[in-house]
Amino acid sequence: MSIELNEYEWAEKMIGNRDLGKKPVETLSRVARYYYENSYGKRDIRRRLDAFLLQCDPNASLVHWSDTLDRIVRGVGRYKLVRMKEVAVHEPELRRIETLEGKQLRRLAFTLLCVARYWDNVSEANNHWVNTQDKEIMKLANIATSIKRQSAMMGQLRKLGFIRFSKKIDNLNVRVLFMEDGPDAIHIQDFRNLGYQYLKYCGEPYFECVSCGITEKIREPNRGRPPKYCPACAAQMRTRQNVNAVMRRRQVSEEVMR
Ligand SMILES: [Zn+2]
Numbered sequence: 001m002s003i004e005l006n007e008y009e010w011a012e013k014m015i016g017n018r019d020l021g022k023k024p025v026e027t028l029s030r031v032a033r034y035y036y037e038n039s040y041g042k043r044d045i046r047r048r049l050d051a052f053l054l055q056c057d058p059n060a061s062l063v064h065w066s067d068t069l070d071r072i073v074r075g076v077g078r079y080k081l082v083r084m085k086e087v088a089v090h091e092p093e094l095r096r097i098e099t100l101e102g103k104q105l106r107r108l109a110f111t112l113l114c115v116a117r118y119w120d121n122v123s124e125a126n127n128h129w130v131n132t133q134d135k136e137i138m139k140l141a142n143i144a145t146s147i148k149r150q151s152a153m154m155g156q157l158r159k160l161g162f163i164r165f166s167k168k169i170d171n172l173n174v175r176v177l178f179m180e181d182g183p184d185a186i187h188i189q190d191f192r193n194l195g196y197q198y199l200k201y202c203g204e205p206y207f208e209c210v211s212c213g214i215t216e217k218i219r220e221p222n223r224g225r226p227p228k229y230c231p232a233c234a235a236q237m238r239t240r241q242n243v244n245a246v247m248r249r250r251q252v253s254e255e256v257m258r
Helices: 007-017 024-037 042-056 062-074 091-098 103-122 134-140 147-159 194-201 231-257
Strands: 087-090 163-167 172-176 184-188 206-208 215-217
Touching (some): 024 042, 024 062, 042 062, 091 103, 103 134, 103 147, 103 172, 134 147, 194 206, 194 215
Antiparallel strands (some): 087 184, 163 172
16 A cells, blocks of 8 residues: 555545546555445445446446455455544654765655654554555655665665664565654655655755645756746646636637627
């Protein structure tokens, strides 16, 4: 499962937008749990999944999806939808991170901490494990580098006592060892671009999109005001504006014709 602070609201939004997202099985599973938490019975949920799937993709084959949807509905009561407002990073933890050499390594430690605390908040039994693939961690940390360098950084964090590894059967899990209580320093309210959020906290030129809340780099920091929208939202706005402009022109010309 990818990390979402409020799976309930997320599922509601996907239903409203008729959107399967990038990971359809994950979306369908959250949508099913959303209906479950709204007291729908399993048979009803199963029907609603069919309907949702077809709303998102009218060409989807219900036969092809049938087994997957059955499986999702069978397990629907197993996990509750996560509903978290934020994840806090504490001051002593940030100070520990600052002792690390190099921005990339700090970003990685920060990200591992945020992810481990997220899972700790989901379940008390988690005990600081990260439970998330390295690939996903690097993406969250905004680190694009070779696998070799990635493992070297993980190894370094281990050597310095920041993390420890556990070899599970088929993947490597990491446990964060530098969690410490103290005053909150940062509240993470969006689990995308955690690396950028750390750099923003360090005073580097990053901004939060006013529409979707993602943190992005300010491309031209010397050009006065930072942008309001991230590239994705800005593109969406431009498309909407173009559509509106076309509609307006059409309306005007129809009025002239009359
Ligand atoms: Zn945005």
